[in-house]
Amino acid sequence: MNDVQRLSLPEVVPPGIEVWLLKLNLQAPISNSDFLLLNEYERAHALRFHTHADQVRSTATRAALRRLLVTKVAMPPSKLNFLTNNFGKPYLQGAANINFNVSHAGELAVIAISTNGQIGVDIEDCDRQLDVRALSEYVFTHIERQCAIETTEDFIKRWVAKEAVLKAVGVGISEHLQVVSVLPDNNEGYRVICDYPKWEGIKVWSIKVPNRYAAALAVHIS
Numbered sequence: 015m016n017d018v019q020r021l022s023l024p025e026v027v028p029p030g031i032e033v034w035l036l037k038l039n040l041q042a043p044i045s046n047s048d049f050l051l052l053n054e055y056e057r058a059h060a061l062r063f064h065t066h067a068d069q070v071r072s073t074a075t076r077a078a079l080r081r082l083l084v085t086k087v088a089m090p091p092s093k094l095n096f097l098t099n100n101f102g103k104p105y106l107q108g109a110a111n112i113n114f115n116v117s118h119a120g121e122l123a124v125i126a127i128s129t130n131g132q133i134g135v136d137i138e139d140c141d142r143q144l145d146v147r148a149l150s151e152y153v154f155t156h157i158e159r160q161c162a163i164e165t166t167e168d169f170i171k172r173w174v175a176k177e178a179v180l181k182a183v184g185v186g187i188s189e190h191l192q193v194v195s196v197l198p199d200n201n202e203g204y205r206v207i208c209d210y211p212k213w214e215g216i217k218v219w220s221i222k223v224p225n226r227y228a229a230a231l232a233v234h235i236s
Contacts, residue, residue: 016045016074018082021124023231024202024219030130033221033231036078036123040067048077051091075123079116082125086112103184115181117229124221124229131235134181136174140167141226157195157207171228172196175204175218178232183213204230212236 017037049057052073060072080091087094087109095107106112113128117136126135146169150159153173163169176196180187196218199205204218218232 016078018078021221021223023221026203026217027219027231028130028233028235031126031128031133031231031233033135034078034082034125034127035223036075036118036125038071038074038118038121038123040070040121042070044070044073045077048073051077051080053092053095071118071123075116075118075125078123079114079125082127083112083114086127086129099184101184101186103181117181119227122223122227124223126231128233131233132182132184133234134178134183134232135221135229136177136181137223137227137229138170138174139226140170140228142166144169153191155192155195158197161197167228171220171230172198174228175220175230175232178230179206179216179218182216182218182232182234 016039019035021033021035023033056076060069063069063072080094083094083106084091096104097107098104111129113133115126115133115135117124119137120139122137124135124137126133144166146163146166149169150163163172177187179194179196180190193208193210195207197205197207202219206216206218215236216232216234218230221229221231223229
């Protein structure tokens with residue numbers, strides 16, 4: 015059985031935004047109620063994964079998203095229809111005022127829902143070894159690298175903030191890594207520097223998730 019709980023967000027996060035944490039049991043069989051809630055494409059997508067854990071992760075996360083979204087729209091979860099923009103970011107057909115974003119890592123998933131602007135969320139597992147120096151050259155701008163990025167945890171905390179920003183504006187991540195800088199500003203927030211006027215006003219914060227993980231939330235109110 016998977017557990018869903020609403021996360022506490024920094025007080026400065028605008029109203030109309032919520033983030034939910036989904037704790038996944040990756041050893042359990044795929045939930046029949048979750049699987050039946052998905053449409054044909056989502057079922058096929060989940061079953062294309064080679065490992066059972068990935069199949070459970072895909073099925074449970076999408077089913078949880080459907081159940082959460084029905085609290086915002088007047089239709090049953092099985093009737094929700096998702097489309098994607100040119101960069102693959104999904105959105106809910108016929109509900110322009112509702113935005114959502116999903117990320118998962120290990121045994122956790124986060125689901126962000128907004129009725130107040132575009133939203134991006136990312137979660138990563140910090141318990142792994144990375145070549146921080148080499149990855150930083152690729153992922154971060156010159157300005158970002160001026161701030162100390164020495165450990166894997168440093169890198170991942172900065173990475174989730176940057177990915178959340180790019181997911182909020184709905185663009186391809188790899189091709190836009192060098193056009194925006196996300197710099198630590200205070201204990202929970204970051205400062206975003208970008209030359210794109212249409213990205214002005216984007217905000218990003220760290221969000222509290224269980225130990226071993228790092229997560230961030232970005233909001234773009236245009």
